[in-house]
Amino acid sequence: MSTALLQELHQEVRRLYIAGSDLAAEDFRLKRLLPQFEQLGERAAVFKKLGEGVAALIRPSAAGEDLPAVKLQDLTLLLESVLYTQGSTVPSGDAPVQLQGSSFGLETKISSRKIAAVRLALTTTGSGRYETVLEAFKDGVFQDLRLLPLAVSALGDPYAELADFAMNKIVPSYGPAVADYLVGHFNPAGGKSEVRKLHVIKAAGRPELLEVIFKAAGSGSDDVRAAAILCLAGQQEYVQALLEWTADKKKPIREAAYTALAEGGSAEGLERLYEAFAGKKDRELAAFALAKWPSAPLGERLSVKFMEELKEALAADHKDSKKNDTLWNVISLYLIALTDIRNPQLDEIFRYIIEEYDRFAALGWLHLLDRAAQYEETAQSEQGLELLRELDNKSVRYLSYYFRAAQQLLTTKELYNEFAGGSMLDKMKARLAKDAATRNRVLQETLEEQILNAERVFYELSWDYAGSRQQYVWEMLSLDRIAAEWDPRWLDWAIERDAPELVSALARPGHSGVQEYLLAKLNREGKHRKDLDFMSSLFKGLERAGFTDTERQELLISVLEQHKFSNPYSIHFYLLELMLGFPPSYAERIAAVVPKYRYESKNQLEYLVTYLRSKQQVT
């Protein structure tokens, strides 16, 4: 049967459907096909019938006859029925090669409902997708072959956290075999999703795939090239290529090449980085590459150069502020390139900088001085401490550096004596000094930095409906560390300074005054302070100062009832834990205040009420 002719006729009737059946009369294309149908019709009845249909369609309709639209429908219905029997199923290509199966070892045993939920999450947008995927991954749903393509396409998800989760967890969970799949579906001209694919391919760690990465590095989109170049770091056979790419026209490519060379640490690579640094054009790129991957030998060479340029810069003319800025820009890159480097040459440079404090300060190069102070702070040496003392004398800005350096070298007692102690006379003198207020403030801040928000404490979010997640908060130093690292006299110092949070952290039972101080704070300031962390600190302080659980619970419920929190978003976990220890009989008292609260704090209090009520029933 002449399928081609039938197909042609189908094209023509399709055209008429699109253009409108009224145009069928006298249609010359159909007219041209008609003789062939008539000819074939002599042998096959079907063609004859089709021929008649065509003839009827192109005849101008006479009165009483069917509309052209009906004739078109009749013809097409018959034609389609014929065509349905002519569908070809044979391949157009050559002989097939038998499929062997892959080493993935993935099955398809997960139930449709579970798959559908993940599919929906990964193919639509909307809230809650990330949780669905996370949960599904935890339950092993992704170990189903049907989700493999979706997991890979999730690498390009518009929600970056989801894409990263796919890159770091889901896709690698398929094992090294997934690298082949990714190579097969890799599009070097693509964007972020392809970059993520490269990361997974690289992480699979199969040397035979480096060639693919190398190709992408040469001929992909800019994003892909940069990522691929980074993946080639440390591969000896590609060093030459990396060296060439440092001369690329595009900055992101050069940047990636320098970073890869710095990571690889080969001799040629380091030489190239040194040249780039000396050449000024790519000095910035080389500096950032070295900051990421420091190299000691190159650091030494750069240090020598640093000293030279620093001296030159100091000697140069600084009257023009523009020139001064240019000089600073050149020098500051040394600080970046040498971020993690420490060597005798640098020791000398930073000593020189501190000794020349006045001149550098005059230029406004405070950042340079800060770096010097930082360098000495971490040096843990007597000389370093001496230099910092000198700096501190020049400017209160360096008090905190000096304090931290001293902390490493002195005992807790000596430390207190050095910064807050001394004879009565010294204290009087200190108080009279003109920067006394500033000094005290800086000292307090330095202490707070170290003592408050110093430790991560984990809490179970038992009231949280969504799942048993843990959350951590930063809290004050633990009691043991306070006792070991801080002189007890700091507590008096803090009370004198009226620093309630520090007092809370440093509080200890048996101290005269601390209990009274904290209670006063609770009663006075609690009414105004909105900060919840502050309230929780105070209650920690009360605990440390030796108040019993019952006493603290009594205080806490009175705080709740007096509504001193002034609408917090959520109640601090520490306080909630304390509340969970309430006697069950408090349930109604809390239920009475719940309506005053909103947001998360309301949920927490509602949970608390349920919890206490259930305890009530048990007892």
Added chain:
Amino acid sequence: MPELTSSYVDSLAPNTAAIKNGQGLVRKKSFIQLHRTENGELLFGQCAGSGKTPYECSADFVAPDSPVFRCSCPSRQFPCKHALGLLYAYVEGQTFTVAPVPEDIAAKREKAEKREENKVKQAAEGSTAKPKKVNKAALKKKITAQLEGLDLLEKLVLSLIRGGLSVIDAKTLKTVQEHVKQLGNYYLSGAQIELRRFALQLGKGEDREQGYTYAVQQLTRLHAFIKKGRSYLTARSEDPELALDHESTIDEWLGHAWQLTELKDYGLTAENTELLQLSFYSYDDQARQEFVDLGYWLELSSGAVHKTLQYRPYKAAKLMREEDSFFDVARVPLLYKYPGDMNARVRYEEMSPRPATAADLAQVQAYAHRSFAEAVKLVKNQLKNPLGDKQPVLLLHAASIGVNGQGEYVLSDESGVQLVLEDIPSLSQGTVGLLPYLPPVCFGKCSLLVMFEHQMDRGRLAAQPLSIIHAEGITRLL
């Protein structure tokens, strides 16, 4: 009481959200009391809700095969999250204290027993159920309305063809949608769906050129339906005693929803059959405005591939149970078969599961078509019927599955006849892309469940694999 596992509880849940919420209650420790009876047949407890009084929920396993869940919460989902949570708590191994059966549940059990007894009594007494009286006048009125509706539909279709598809714009589509609504007044729900499908094919906008071919097919389908429907209805209006046509699908096209009793009356049932699910998926059918849960099952005694369909209308989707894959063999005492083509729709009211065995899998292999030439002939015979199911599903025995230089996946039978496997447009998910990543066991002695579809533009009959049945089990691709 059946052994409770978390996967069993999962399978009871109406949807995945209910699973999550039920587990959430356990995690949240919302259960205030957990009890069980001495014999373990009844689990009950109290669960805190948002109100002051907790909900009383229970799971009654007095009839182990059909557990009863009760809860005092107002949820319309069944079982509700509280009952599921109760079971999850039990599975997790939380302590359930022994307690006597609460009064209200004892009362409810008694009532249920009485109901059962009554049913048995009624069945025994009234085995000769009253023959259903047909209201002839009403039927006549309905048929006349349907005929009028067909005229209306024809008028619309012809006017669309007259003007041409290219001039159909948003305004015309709106008229079409109005007609869709009107057809509801003429008892033509089947036609309503097909007309809406036509509107959707043209409404998508972006790729109209491709949509045209499907739209033309849909128009001829409507044409065939109008012709056949009209002659069928005319015949019925002349002879109101005429029974429903239980051999073709025309009644379904006209919007008739077959009732199980009707199917039974026409003898469209099979007793004591066993079904094995070969493939299952859910999709959103916008023309029906329903979610559809579609399963393909092999009847182990006859080798026929049936399908189960569950429609979940958008509006009720949240409250209805979402069907799921079924991995056991379903033993069905009474199977109802709808009129239809190769893959007739089936339904059952009761079934009990048994694990699938190697013998079952061997049976599947034995039923697979060994000659592709014959299989394709069967398919084409069905396709050429204008009102036939255009996506027939068949089980094919594979001598080899390979890929050629053009990237075509090729299935061959024992005599070397080849069939190209490719993704078909009417399935929203592709499967052939997965073939190279399947485990080696899939390419040994195996059979494939494939769905056929004719692609008019290309003149090709495409086949998409849905599942591969091999020695170790069924690998579902969809």
